[in-house]
Amino acid sequence: MKDQITIIGGGIGGLSAGIALQRLGFQVKIYEKRLDHSTEGAGIVLGANALKSLNYLGVGEKIQQAGYGLNECHILSENGKNLTLLHYKDSTIQNYTMILRSQLSRILTETLQPGTIVYGKKLVDLSQHREGIDLFFEDGNHTQTEYLIGADGIFSTVRRKFLPYKQLRFAGYTCWRGVVENCPDHIPRRFTETWGTKGRVGIVPLKDQKIFWYALKNCQQDDPELKKWTIKDIIYNFMDYHDPIPQLLERTKEHHIIHHDIYDLDPIFQYVFGRVVLLGDAAHATTPNMGQGAGQAIEDALYLSLCLKDSNHIESAFMEYEKQRLHRTRKVVQDSWVLGKVAQLDIPLLCSIRNSMIKLAPNSFHQNRLKNLFEIDTEL
């Protein structure tokens, strides 16, 4: 049996890392603050890079079966006109896999060895010494581990221990998400994102007659008015947008809506602190504009496992992981931030200039961007 590695956080990144490490023979424990496996969240889009990483972890097929696959994402104007098409033509696997977050989480959880996850364990502090790390939980218990992965999301307790002054950035917009069940067949199963002066709306088909939508609107941080918005307010805001946006919003049940302001983590320069490594949103939380947050967390798990596979020294493998991941994840965070600023323009004149420029962009521009995002090596 190899060394003991503890993971804080049983989200998409922590679960993927757990699977990857167990495949290498490590003793893995995951401590999760939620009381059980149920997760908040609507749907999620996984790019080809995420699917390729999941294939490597041995779960790609199950996720494809539970999800809905498409190769194209249409960017539209608010009256439904095509602005551009995101379709990476050279991909050997599906470009976009859309799945309910709860299903993705369930498949990952079930792939772990039984008893790996301990629920109801919120980490509140840690202390690193020469032989290992002491972990302290909210319930008053503590434990020790040889190595630690901080996969505890954007508000990471592990990261704050090492980088206490690092702040999150408010992106300038808020997001509502919902899932519509029993969608009639006349609503097209297309993956679209609509950019308009009153905000942005994404439509994402899922399996079993479900459709997931997200809507983003510019606002002040913690805007008290928007916090009170019900589905009626969202419908009113987007009522002039093209079909099927108003119809889908009207079919959404109020209690199915999730609302969050959007933040990211201004890129950091270090993911490894001795025996401790950061992974997923804890290391590089990004705005959702490129649909890459979970994808990068899953990629982290893949690369951590590739670095550990051929190394007898775990801390050196952690350093190699940091080297492999820093540049790529920082670029995703920065590109996604800029894309968000462009997509969220709400001044009519600027929107119309932006729309004209997007239409003029050569296809090779999008192909190169998607190639850089979707093509990953599963060998070092």
Ligand SMILES: Cc1cc2nc3c(=O)[nH]c(=O)nc-3n(C[C@H](O)[C@H](O)[C@H](O)COP(=O)(O)OP(=O)(O)OC[C@H]3O[C@@H](n4cnc5c(N)ncnc54)[C@H](O)[C@@H]3O)c2cc1C
């Ligand atoms: C609106 C929105 C839409 C998005 N859409 C997409 C998309 O389409 N595609 C995509 O790839 N990404 C998307 N993302 C990003 C994606 O959700 C995240 O990047 C991804 O969930 C990160 O996984 P993670 O495991 O690092 O963190 P999380 O999923 O946040 O998991 C962290 C886990 O740690 C637990 N935890 C936290 N603190 C503690 C503690 N102190 N002790 C113990 N446990 C703790 C939490 O309960 C949680 O289970 C979106 C994000 C947002 C906000």
